[in-house]
Every structure is written in structure tokens, then in C-alpha cells.
Amino acid sequence: MKTLNRTLAVFLAASSIALAVPLAAQASPMMGGEMEGCRGSQSMKGQRDGMPRMMKGLNLTAEQEARITELRKQDADLMAEKFKAMRDSRTQLHEMQKKGEYDEAKVKALTEQGALAMAEMGQLRARQHHQMMDILTPEQRQAFEAQREKMMQRWEKKRAGKPA
Numbered sequence: 532m533k534t535l536n537r538t539l540a541v542f543l544a545a546s547s548i549a550l551a552v553p554l555a556a557q558a559s560p561m562m563g564g565e566m567e568g569c570r571g572s573q574s575m576k577g578q579r580d581g582m583p584r585m586m587k588g589l590n591l592t593a594e595q596e597a598r599i600t601e602l603r604k605q606d607a608d609l610m611a612e613k614f615k616a617m618r619d620s621r622t623q624l625h626e627m628q629k630k631g632e633y634d635e636a637k638v639k640a641l642t643e644q645g646a647l648a649m650a651e652m653g654q655l656r657a658r659q660h661h662q663m664m665d666i667l668t669p670e671q672r673q674a675f676e677a678q679r680e681k682m683m684q685r686w687e688k689k690r691a692g693k694p695a
Contacts, residue, residue: 582600583599583603583663585675585678585679585682586599586675589667589671590671591667591671598666599666602659606659609655613648613649613655614648616645616647620644620645620648621645623641624638624642624645
């Protein structure tokens with residue numbers, strides 16, 4: 532059970548990073564602004580042909596790269612929409628704090644909206660990750676897992692000694 536929980540945590544961390552970074556790179560600061568230009572394939576600028584960084588060392592065929600890029604493009608608008616909803620609820624909460632306002636019903640609604648958007652983003656990332664893994668050969672999946680394990684070891688080493 533512990534291994535399953537750790538594997539799930541590793542998967543969520545890696546996929547969150549791999550899929551959220553392009554959106555975050557396009558976004559204005561979290562507490563304001565719009566996600567200018569974050570539409571479709573534009574959200575994948577800065578990555579080699581829309582390929583997640585973790586896929587780079589896997590010796591993908593041109594067909595595999597095209598299929599993975601298409602998978603990422605098909606959900607890019609929806610991911611951007613969920614990210615915007617999450618950020619907007621956070622911005623509204625911040626504005627309430629700045630004004631010294633507190634409306635329990637409004638705070639509850641805003642936090643639930645943000646949490647729902649975050650959950651839906653996680654579901655999209657999980658589905659997309661599963662679809663990408665189906666495109667890889669068993670050897671490529673094994674190489675991907677090895678890369679992810681190294682990444683998690685670096686992350687754990689970096690986090691060692693820091694409070695949770």
C-alpha cells in the first residue's frame with residue numbers, strides 16, 4: 532500500500548510539473564492579470580515541439596511525437612480554462628482580504644470553485660498521462676519511470692531537512 536501511495540504521489544508530482552509549467556510560464560502573476568496568449572498550442576511554447584521535458588530522452592519516433600503533441604493540444608484550452616478559474620477564485624479571495632471583507636458564504640464558494648478547478652486539472656493530467664504512456668513502448672515506459680525516479684530522488688534530497 533505504501534508503494535502504491537508513493538507511486539501515485541510520484542506520478543501526480545511529475546505530471547503536474549510536466550503539464551502545468553507551460554501554463555504557468557504564460558500566466559501573469561497569480562494574484563492578478565490574465566493568461567495572455569494561452570490558447571491551444573501556444574501554451575506549449577518553450578518546449579521542443581510541445582513535448583514534455585520528461586519525454587525528451589526516450590528516443591520517440593516521429594509518429595509518437597506527433598501523437599503526444601496532439602494529445603497535449605486537445606486538452607490545452609480546457610487546462611487553460613481550469614487554470615484561469617483556479618487563479619480567478621484565488622484573486623477574488625485576495626481582493627476580499629485586501630479590503631478587509633469576510634463573507635463566509637462567498638469564501639466557501641470561492642474556495643470550492645478553486646478546489647474543483649484544481650481537481651479537474653488533476654483528472655485531465657492523469658488521463659493525459661495514461662494516454663501518453665499507452666503511446667510508449669514498454670522499453671520507453673521503463674526509461675520514463677527511471678527518469679521520474681531520478682527526478683523524485685533529486686526532489687526528496689532537495690526537500691530533506693525542510694519543514695513539510
